[in-house]
Amino acid sequence: MLLILLIASTVLISYMAFNNRELFDRLKFNPWAVVHRREYYRLLTHGFVHIGWEHLLINMLVLYSFGKAVIGQFVALWGSKSSLYFILLYVGGLLASNIIALRRHKDDAGYNAVGASGAVSSVLFAAIFFNPWNRVYFFGILPIPGIIFAVLYLLYSGYMSRRVHDAIAHDAHLLGAIFGFLFPILLDARLLPAFLRALLNL
Numbered sequence: 001m002l003l004i005l006l007i008a009s010t011v012l013i014s015y016m017a018f019n020n021r022e023l024f025d026r027l028k029f030n031p032w033a034v035v036h037r038r039e040y041y042r043l044l045t046h047g048f049v050h051i052g053w054e055h056l057l058i059n060m061l062v063l064y065s066f067g068k069a070v071i072g073q074f075v076a077l078w079g080s081k082s083s084l085y086f087i088l089l090y091v092g093g094l095l096a097s098n099i100i101a102l103r104r105h106k107d108d109a110g111y112n113a114v115g116a117s118g119a120v121s122s123v124l125f126a127a128i129f130f131n132p133w134n135r136v137y138f139f140g141i142l143p144i145p146g147i148i149f150a151v152l153y154l155l156y157s158g159y160m161s162r163r164v165h166d167a168i169a170h171d172a173h174l175l176g177a178i179f180g181f182l183f184p185i186l187l188d189a190r191l192l193p194a195f196l197r198a199l200l201n202l
Contacts (some may be wrong), residue, residue: 002083003067005197006090007060010116013048014056021173024049024114030108031102043102047094047116059116066127073130077188089183093122096179097172100161104171125150129181131190132199147199151178 016182029046033039042166066083068090074082097118107109128136132147144152157174 002086003064003071005007006067007064009047011056012061014050015109017049018052020161027114029098029101029113031098031107031111032107034102035106043098044091044094046098047119049114050116051114053145057113059120063116063120063123066124069127069134070123070130073126073184085187089122089126091118092183093119093176093179096122097169097176099175100171101169113169113172115169115172117169118176121173121176122183125177125180126183129184129195130198132195150177150181156165 013027017027027042027045027049029042030039034042050059067086071082071086074085078085094116101111101113114200124136127134128146128150132145132150134146135143136146136149137143154174154177157170160170161174185195
């Protein structure tokens with residue numbers, strides 16, 4: 001239910017913003033406004049608006065696919081606290097994904113970003129943490145073991161964040177992914193040896 005509510009609210013707010021430019025501008029991530037106007041809410045609200053239907057649907061499809069697995073793991077490990085921990089994972093991913101852009105662009109009023117990609121990357125990498133050899137379907141077609149996908153994803157996002165300036169927030173993907181992988185360990189350090197055993201098939 002939590003996952004469905006999260007996806008439904010994101011789709012609804014994104015749809016409203018598609019048809020209301022003022023709402024879109026009010027919710028988007030703008031580091032200058034965060035720092036100089038203290039509009040801290042943008043650190044979260046940008047995750048509920050998207051640039052278009054393709055952007056939105058891809059994020060929500062990945063969130064649904066891997067969110068179910070993560071929630072299942074959280075329920076098995078933490079029971080009644082699982083919903084709270086999933087919210088912390090998602091919100092933490094949104095916040096962590098902003099760190100580089102906030103520093104780089106705090107004085108650039110023209111820099112903006114939208115989308116749940118940072119938080120979705122957190123969920124994806126949490127899923128890989130719990131089951132590193134489970135297959136991830138690249139572009140929905142090519143099956144790749146999760147841990148191999150994770151390494152390639154981090155290398156690609158790190159390279160693109162440093163070298164390429166395009167319309168994609170590669171730094172948000174990178175930071176969200178790292179946060180998602182570390183989050184279960186922050187909750188319980190004993191999960192790290194469990195991950196290593198799963199990684200080594202022990």
